[in-house]
Amino acid sequence: MDGNDKVGTYQFVAEPFHVDFAGRLTMGVLGNHLLNCAGFHAAERGFGIAELNENHYTWVLSRLAVELEDMPRAYQKFSVQTWVENVYRLFTDRNFAILDEKGRPLGYARSVWAMISMETRRPADLLTLHGGAITGYVCDKECPIDRPGRIKVGGGSPEAEYQTKYSDIDINGHVNSIKYIEHILDLFPLDMFREKTVRRFEMAYVAESYYGDRLTFFRERKGENEYDMEVKKNGSEVAVRSKVIFS
């Protein structure tokens, strides 16, 4: 594979039931597309879930940060590019560009992944796996947004409570990474999305939650347009943290 092959490009169209009331693609659907692109890109290079499953390994998403100037609107075509920025022993950084129909960037995203053994749940050493072949895909394409940062919620009383249901649970038996995005943005009233748009959105996946878990949602305002959120499961352990910056 030559250098150009390090960046994968995938085409999409903003489907009518995948946009919000304002006609913009939802963050949950965009997140789903990004994770699918990560999967396609990895699979095409021999690091996909299907190949890993044979060896009883799987990718685990640790962090996701998305920063956008605009979102695709209903029926608009757009594309997602993805590439590997860094490979460390226990983590790899995968970046994304979201481009409009003419190839102009609408925004970028950064993600951090670990690989774990499905038997021991322990992390795999990415630098030795497949003889370190993954490092051959590292690419220095620019991703002009900040890395995922620190998210901190002081405490207080929960703003919402939710018991996880059938439709929240993914094939691994965990609450679906995308469903958290929906539940977190649902903490904000519709008018917030009428007056503002989400400029930056971050997720930190800390611990898995399961069917029937009682999730409690804590939110702290950090600035005029900035909110940090924390989701605990069953009253104690943190499941995910999130930051939203509106503009």
Next chain:
Amino acid sequence: MDGNDKVGTYQFVAEPFHVDFAGRLTMGVLGNHLLNCAGFHAAERGFGIAELNENHYTWVLSRLAVELEDMPRAYQKFSVQTWVENVYRLFTDRNFAILDEKGRPLGYARSVWAMISMETRRPADLLTLHGGAITGYVCDKECPIDRPGRIKVGGGSPEAEYQTKYSDIDINGHVNSIKYIEHILDLFPLDMFREKTVRRFEMAYVAESYYGDRLTFFRERKGENEYDMEVKKNGSEVAVRSKVIFS
């Protein structure tokens, strides 16, 4: 256009975040694909939302019935065929076949649509619109499942209550047709989907609900594996009815 053009065929793959804990495509995602196929098929023949919007008309889904022997599994390719079975003055019947990778039917679906004026909210006469051109697409392809039937819930106390949120609302300002499917199936415990599969699923869209509406969910068991559901908004008016038959 010749006779073959009456049936539209669209290719899909069951994405990893679009399957449930058992690895089967969710009914909500399948419903979304069916509605998209209806949109593609209509648009390709000059009856799509974009064309209608210019004339201030839009399609409104009234009924949906899906009957399946199996669901696509994670990463499996499948296709959806759709065609128009009947056109009446105020309604049109559109059918679907869901086919596996080899073209074998996994199941079928039936839907009933009306077209309304966005200005007056009154139904349009489908037989005179565009000089009755839509009738030229009627096709007698077989759809071997029952038509949508009667759904009746006697009363009793609600099984669940839910206030609609940002992520429920579609571009028309209504609760998204697909979100109702998720909320209704979430009335059943996960174990139900472990032991059984949904053989037939019906939705009757009766009245629109909006952001902040309080939905109450009523459920009545009609047989060993059959349940009728009714969703009311704000304590009185029926928004949707649904039937689920497990096997």
